[in-house]
Amino acid sequence: MRPGVATEAMLAAAIAAAFSVWSLVIQSPASVIVWDAVQYLMMAGQLAAGQVVAAEAPYVYRLGTPWLVAQFWPDDPMRGYFLINTVCACAIAVALTVWLRQGVERMAVRLGLVALYAAAWHGPIRYTHYNPAYVDPLFLLLVLAGLAVASTLRDEATPAKIALLTLLTIAGTLVRETMLLVPVAALFVRNPLPLPGVDADGGPRAFPVAVLIPIVAGVAALTFTFAVVEADTTRNYFAAAAQWIRKPPTSYLLAWFTAYGPVVAVLVFDWRAVARDLATRQHLLAYLGMCTVLAYFGGSDTERFHFWAMPVVYLLLGRAVERRWPVLRGTMIAGGLVVVQAVASRVFWAIPDTNLEGPALGDAPGIVARLYGVVDRLLVIEHFHWNLWSSFGSQPFKLLRLGMYVGVTACFVWAMSRRARTVAA
Secondary structure (H helix, E strand, O other): OOHHHHHHHHHHHHHHHHHHHHHHHHOOOOOOOOOOHHHHHHHHHHHHOOOOOEEEOOHHHOOHHHHHHHHHOOOOHHHHHHHHHHHHHHHHHHHHHHHHOOOOOOHHHHHHHHHHHHHOOOOHHHHHHHOOOOOHHHHHHHHHHHHHHHHHHHOOOOHHHHHHHHHHHHHHHHHOHHHHHHHHHHOOOOOOOOOOOOOOOOOOOOOOHHHHHHHHHHHHHHHHHHHHOEEEOOOOHHHHHHHHHHOOHHHHHHHHHHHHOOOHHHHHHOHHHHHHHHHOOHHHHHHHHHHHHHHHHOOOOHHHHHHOOHHHHHHHHHHHHHHOHHHHOOHHHHHHHHHHHHHHOOOOOOOOOOOOOOOOHHHOOOHHHHHHHHHHHHHOOOOOHHHHOOOOOOHHHHHHHHHHHHHHHHHHHHHHHHHHHHHHO
16 A cells, blocks of 8 residues: 555544544434344344344345354344444545545545545444444445446456456345445446537447446345345335335435535535536446435435445545635635534534433423524434434424525535635636
């Protein structure tokens, strides 16, 4: 590893470790085992006991992380999940800096994006301290590695690259079936779509046929999991997908802001160049598009599904920041973005327990207590856990929070437009 890369990797690891330690200080684990954690803990126990894995679909097909937990922490699976997910979460921070090198020149910008990732309350580093028993951290690490390998196939699909992508796809599919998105996206690595900005004479545009190998291997790995487990299909894929019927567009839009925060204003401001980036990196466009669709149809945790697109979104954001560096380096804009992003990421307070519900507004003693009750419901400071999620909680407060996000984003876009005119003058 070159000295510069090693230094950056250590700095990225330090940022991740700092946020993990901060979460350890401020975050209490959930007082009850929540949601899919029930299934993953049960699966680890069954594997440790040598039993056939039997759990609800689709969780039962995600054998990778429960198997690791069962091998090394059979008597304390919760600790096993916590350690595996914490290590993977910090490894993602290091892998992210390597991934971003393909399009983001400034180390400061790359490390800033690592900080964005580490600060996200629903991201692997911080969420693990609240709910350790889930499988996303290892999945996201393998996604980053897979996308990095897929990006190299544009020039030449060598046997070594295809073999590596195949192994990553198999491993990732055993962790979470959506790893199949990565080799499918690789079919677009040579920009086959005639989008504006794509040079028709810029080289081969047909997809590398060898990419079908990791796709077939991933399907085979998924078929294997279907064959070796006993799935309770009472709540199946179709039941989860049916939730989109009850998911209003406002909740879906709110989930985008929840996943990435007001910093999306930079992408909105630089949207034309962002569109060109995607047109010339169509495998990333394909991956982003598939994640976007799955976030709507895949279930209720829309924010977490949106965050699967983190490698693409952060790469686009980093490139936009560098293009607009003269605009963004102003103290007011840069400082304002840092502050509102920190608030949106909940850097200053923890994820409240699901059972902590504050008093009704009408029962609050005095105007100050009532005002705090409104802020508590809006920003979810101490109570009202369900208001964190776009698919749950109070509809009026969700709409209020969405309006706040849209208003803040619009203000930053306006401020950047004004400064851009000043810089150009």
